[in-house]
Amino acid sequence: MSFIASRIQRRAFSVSARNLSKVTVLGAAGGIGQPLSLLLKLNPLVTELALYDIRGGPGVAADISHINTKSTVTGYDPTPTGLANALKGSQVVLIPAGVPRKPGMTRDDLFNTNASIVRDLAKACAESCPEANILVIANPVNSTVPIVSEIFKARGVYNPKRLFGVTTLDVVRASRFVSEIKGSDPADENITVVGGHSGVTIVPLFSQSSHPDLSANAELVNRVQFGGDEVVKAKDGAGSATLSMAMAGARMANSLLRASKGEKGVIEPTFVDSPLYKDQGIEFFSSRVELGPNGVEKIFSVGPVDATEEKLLEACFTDLKKNIDKGKSFVATNPGK
Numbered sequence: 001m002s003f004i005a006s007r008i009q010r011r012a013f014s015v016s017a018r019n020l021s022k023v024t025v026l027g028a029a030g031g032i033g034q035p036l037s038l039l040l041k042l043n044p045l046v047t048e049l050a051l052y053d054i055r056g057g058p059g060v061a062a063d064i065s066h067i068n069t070k071s072t073v074t075g076y077d078p079t080p081t082g083l084a085n086a087l088k089g090s091q092v093v094l095i096p097a098g099v100p101r102k103p104g105m106t107r108d109d110l111f112n113t114n115a116s117i118v119r120d121l122a123k124a125c126a127e128s129c130p131e132a133n134i135l136v137i138a139n140p141v142n143s144t145v146p147i148v149s150e151i152f153k154a155r156g157v158y159n160p161k162r163l164f165g166v167t168t169l170d171v172v173r174a175s176r177f178v179s180e181i182k183g184s185d186p187a188d189e190n191i192t193v194v195g196g197h198s199g200v201t202i203v204p205l206f207s208q209s210s211h212p213d214l215s216a217n218a219e220l221v222n223r224v225q226f227g228g229d230e231v232v233k234a235k236d237g238a239g240s241a242t243l244s245m246a247m248a249g250a251r252m253a254n255s256l257l258r259a260s261k262g263e264k265g266v267i268e269p270t271f272v273d274s275p276l277y278k279d280q281g282i283e284f285f286s287s288r289v290e291l292g293p294n295g296v297e298k299i300f301s302v303g304p305v306d307a308t309e310e311k312l313l314e315a316c317f318t319d320l321k322k323n324i325d326k327g328k329s330f331v332a333t334n335p336g337k
């Protein structure tokens, strides 16, 4: 083959490789995993969908694979080899694997079960797809994201631009709740929510929206901070938000895929390794983040806040720091196999 022909062939390969987007869901047979996988199957940017769960992955995959969109769908056996194959070549890995809350529980009450699930899945990711974008949905997000970072660091493959705690549901809720009050279209309500993803660590910044008066609406602020509890209570022991979460997770994955294809100006709120409050010992923080081909492109600062929001941020910092430290020390004391 001539030099030019081989160059053309190599270029064609790299262009088509760039157009291939394998997305993996770990926990694909669960309450979130199933509708999330369905929404990903409907996304034309996804070319290959890999579904893994400790039970039921192949069944969900067989079902979804009959949907007549172009992507291929494969369900993997719950074995180390199945997990490795599900992850190999993946560009985006979503992790909703883990137990959900029951009424009366906080997200932190899930730590004892979910920390080791996420730790072990993170090890598999570090091994099989160290360059993938990892989107952590499993709670408590404030602690599970630091767990993933510690595992990647220990293996020398940590890239802070590729690790995301999914906090999209908080802005989805905030815009919906505001629209209910204002009688507006939620699509027109852009509400910034910063901090973390549990209770008082969720800080909506209504002063930055087109309704600055709403920052004084304590009931609304509380509803955004504890929106998850509303669903847990209504489901009465049958779990937490799954359908709205699937929509939020699919939106975040879609934004990452769009940005990875070169689209500019794609911004999502997400819990990332962030410089914003590192001087106060807070290593991860959710704020508006511009996404790009390398994952995190730009982390926006919180911006101006009013006196009420200043107090909310103070309460957020105290809890968030504890949650992050808890995740980090878990890996130090429970490194697993």
Ligand SMILES: NC(=O)c1ccc[n+]([C@@H]2O[C@H](COP(=O)([O-])OP(=O)(O)OC[C@H]3O[C@@H](n4cnc5c(N)ncnc54)[C@H](O)[C@@H]3O)[C@@H](O)[C@H]2O)c1
Residues within 6 Å of the ligand: 026, 027, 028, 029, 030, 031, 032, 033, 052, 053, 054, 055, 096, 097, 098, 099, 100, 101, 110, 114, 117, 121, 136, 137, 138, 139, 140, 141, 166, 167, 168, 169, 170, 197, 239, 240, 241, 242, 245
């Ligand atoms: N980030 C958010 O905004 C947000 C929103 C809603 C729920 N969540 C969290 O997402 C998690 C999942 O919620 P759900 O309602 O889908 O729960 P679920 O119990 O319905 O589903 C969890 C799935 O994970 C699987 N699983 C467990 N261990 C696994 C492992 N080691 N490998 C692969 N799969 C494994 C289970 O078999 C199950 O199918 C919970 O921790 C919940 O708190 C987060």
Ligand SMILES: O=C(O)C[C@H](O)C(=O)O
Residues within 6 Å of the ligand: 100, 101, 107, 139, 169, 227, 228, 229, 231, 232, 240, 241
């Ligand atoms: O509330 C929960 O436990 C699930 C999730 O974090 C949510 O915000 O709905």
